[in-house]
Amino acid sequence: MSLDWIPYLIGAVVGVPAALILYIIGADWLIRRLPDRLQPRLRPWVWVVPALILVAALLIYPMIATAWISLLSKDGTRFVGLANFGSVLTDNSVLIAIRNNIYWLVFYTGLVLVFGLILAVLADRVPYEGPVKSLIFMPMAISFVAAGVIWRFMFSYQPPGQPQTxxxxxxxxxxxxxxxxxxxxxxxxNNFALIFAAVWVWTGFAMVITSAALKGIPPELLEAARVDGATELQVFFRVTVPLLAPTLTVIGTTLVIFALKAFDLVYVMTGGFYDTDVMARRMYGEMFNNQNFGTSAAIAMLLLLAVVPVLIFNLRRFQFQEAIR
Amino acid sequence: MSVAPVAAPSRAETPIVVEATKEPRRFTLGSLPLNLALILLTIIWVVPTLGLLVSSFRPGFLISRTGWWTALAPPFQFTLQNYSDVLQTNNLFTSFINSLTIAIPATVMPIAIASFAAYAFAWMRFPLRNWLFLLLVGLLAVPLQMTLIPVLSLFKSLGLSGNFFGVWIAHTAYGLPFAIYLLRNFFGALPGDLFESAQIDGAGPVTMFFRLVLPLSVPALASLAIFQFLWTWNDLLVALVYLGSAPQFAPMTVTIANLVNSLGSGYELLTAAAFISMALPLVVFLALQRYFVRGMTAGAVKG
Incomplete structure (x- = not known):
């Protein structure tokens, strides 16, 4: 960064919030001068409009535009219908990327949930729970780029006979x-190597949430099962896991979204070569390396399509939570 | 479970016969494997980072010849050379400043904008309120990939790509759905009596927002700020797309990704570079762990 950016930096950090505050105070001053009946109708919009404008301009409009671009030719001048989807879905390298995303979906999601659950249950029974959980959670703090460097180093290879570093x-x-x-x-x-690096990063996330839910289980329930003669394993599989199922589902939806959007680790560790490409990396490649916006947008649409079930699940869950508030 | 017998004696009326007979068995049979498994897993989780840290202090000629673990036995050969090399020759210091330049505004702006909107969503009634909020919840799951092409061409036509403006605006907008979602839930859970009594005292919405809502929401704002800061600090995709290849603006993630491409297995520089990029998040993590965990766990659903 050169020094001429400092005024803009200050403007963004101080000026933008200050302008917002002035805007709210000024607008409210104006609204208070309106007839009583109009005030409560107008006021909420003053508060939400800055956010809505940004969301509309940078999220809603681009989504619609991407859907449109996916129907256009490479340079965006001709309407080609579903041709981009046809060429994408018959391109062997894209199909490999889709297959890899399915690997991610199954193994990354599954392993993070299993490791998170095991660690939460084990850590719950030892006096040094805090430090263990901190150490496992730590990778969540660092970037996937740093995690990629860490795991490239873990996976590094020397020909046989030479010392392995x-x-x-x-x-x-x-x-x-x-x-x-x-x-x-x-x-x-190689795909599983990449997936394991992601598992390493995210297990702490699943562990912390699972652990919190675990501590919410009334101990009497577990004791009752033990008194009835259940072994520890039976207690775990018949009582603990079913009680944790809603929590694990919620964590799972987050992981599914991430698995579909996986980008950074693949970009840094293999660049998508050696049959490790994934859809998000491929979409970026189509956009920048091939300058083919049509196919790039088509891949983005496929990603969106894959996310839709999770999206609907989230909306349902949200409406349910609102209903019981 | 294992905590139960410690607490039991304090409750005199609790019959602890069952526990007393079960407890020793669980300790002798269950505990050792349990502890070993947990410690083994923890070691597996720590070793990758430890290896990187140790290597970053080793001379380059040793990194390529022997494993990092050999450095843990004498003769100890450690050096700061990798750090000074990578800071001087690979623009890493500039990138560190760039990462800060991106992440600070990209944290402040969305939180400022979102807190006003969240207050309206939580405490004001207006038509479409529930639908608009449902839309935001839906957007949480939408992949950013859906926005990249149109936003980039929008930024290009406005001169906002290839410099910090575009990244700031993009991070702000992308951060809004989650920030509004989190703050609205927190604001909405504040006790309604507070607002009623403030209203009776003649306070308007502006006064209530600044005097009541914001001071009471410091924990939520702190969690959100930490989450958003680390999210933008660690971001690769948004920077790659909207900054392009201009090295003078590249944040650390982009610079390190480029180093990986150009150095391949030049690990002496890569390890030091990666560790410099990790230092700040790790300090934040260690210093503000509680807020940090709360923010990360609440926020990882973000698209």
Whole structure:
């Protein structure tokens, strides 16, 4: 950043909030001079309009425009109908990206939920719960770019015979006596290597929420099951897990959205090469490397389509929560 | 569970016979594997970061020849060379400042705009209120990818791409649905009596907002601010799209992603660079853990 940006920086940090406050105070002063009947009708709009304008201009309008662009030719001059979707869905590399997103959807979501649940339950039974939870949650603080560097380093590969500097290959070759694996290049494992890096980042998120729900379970319920002769495993699978199911579902929806939008880790760790591409990375590639806005928008539409079930689920859940408020 | 026997003796009337007979068994059989499993998992979770941290202080010629764990035994060979190299030669200091320049306004502006809107959604009645709010809840799940192409061409035509303006505006708008959602829920849960008595005392909505709502909502605002700051600090996609390839504006995420491409396995610089980008979030995390966890867990649903 050069120094000429400092006035703009101050303007954004101080000027924008100050202008907003003046706007609210000024508008309210004007409204109070209107007839009593009009005041409550007008006032709410004064408060919501700045937000609504931004949301309309940068979220709603672009969504509609993207839907339109997905029906246009590469340079956006001709209407081509669903041709972009046709070419996208018959392009083998896009189909691989879709397959990879399905891997992400299943394995990333599943593993984060399972690890989060196991860690929450285990940590609940030890006196050092706090520190453990802090350490597991820590990766949530850092960027996926940093996480990508961390895991590239974990997965790094040297040819057989040379000393392995990557942690995983060092363990793999010394403890398990196997020949080293190029985790990020080998087609059999590379998608799962990327997914595991994402699992590492997000497990803390699932663990913290699961843990909070776990502590909300009345201990009498668990004791009652134990008194009736249930083993610890039975208590876990027959009592704890069913009681946690609503919480796990909510966490799951968040993870599903993330799995569909996965971008940063793939961009940093493999660049989408070696059959590890995902839809969000591909959409970016179509937009910048190929300058093909039509297919890029079509991929974005496919992403939106995939999100719709989650979106409807969220809306239903929200309406249910509002109803019981 | 394991806490129960500690609390039980204080409650004299509680019969603890059942627990007393069960407890020793669980300790001898259950506890050791349980502790081992938990400690093993924790180590698995810590090792990747630890390896990066240790490596960032090792000389380059050693990083490419031996594993980072060999540095933990004598002879100890540590250096700050990687940090000074990466700060001087790879624009990383500029990128650090750029990340701050992006993240601070991108935190302040959406929270300011959202808190006004959230107050109206929580405490004022107007037509379409519920529908508009439902729309915002829906937008939480919509992938940003749906907006990139039109917003970029909009910014290009207005001269807002390739510099900080576009990123600021984009982060502000993208942050709004979640910020409004979180604040509206928090504002709405404030006790209604407060507003009634303030109204009887003659306070208007503006006074109530600044004197009542904002002071009472500091915890929610703090969680939201931390979440939004880290979200924008850690963002790669928005910066890549709206800043383009201009290196003088690149935040740390973009610079490091470029370093990964150009250096490949030049890990001595990459490890130091990655750790510099992690330092601030980690400090925030350690210092403000409670707000941080609250913000992250409430906010990770954001699109």
């Amino acid at each position: 990557g942690t995983l290959n060092a363990i793999w070759t010394s403890v398990f006596q196997q020949s080293p694996v190029a985790w990020l290049i080998d087609h059999r494992v």
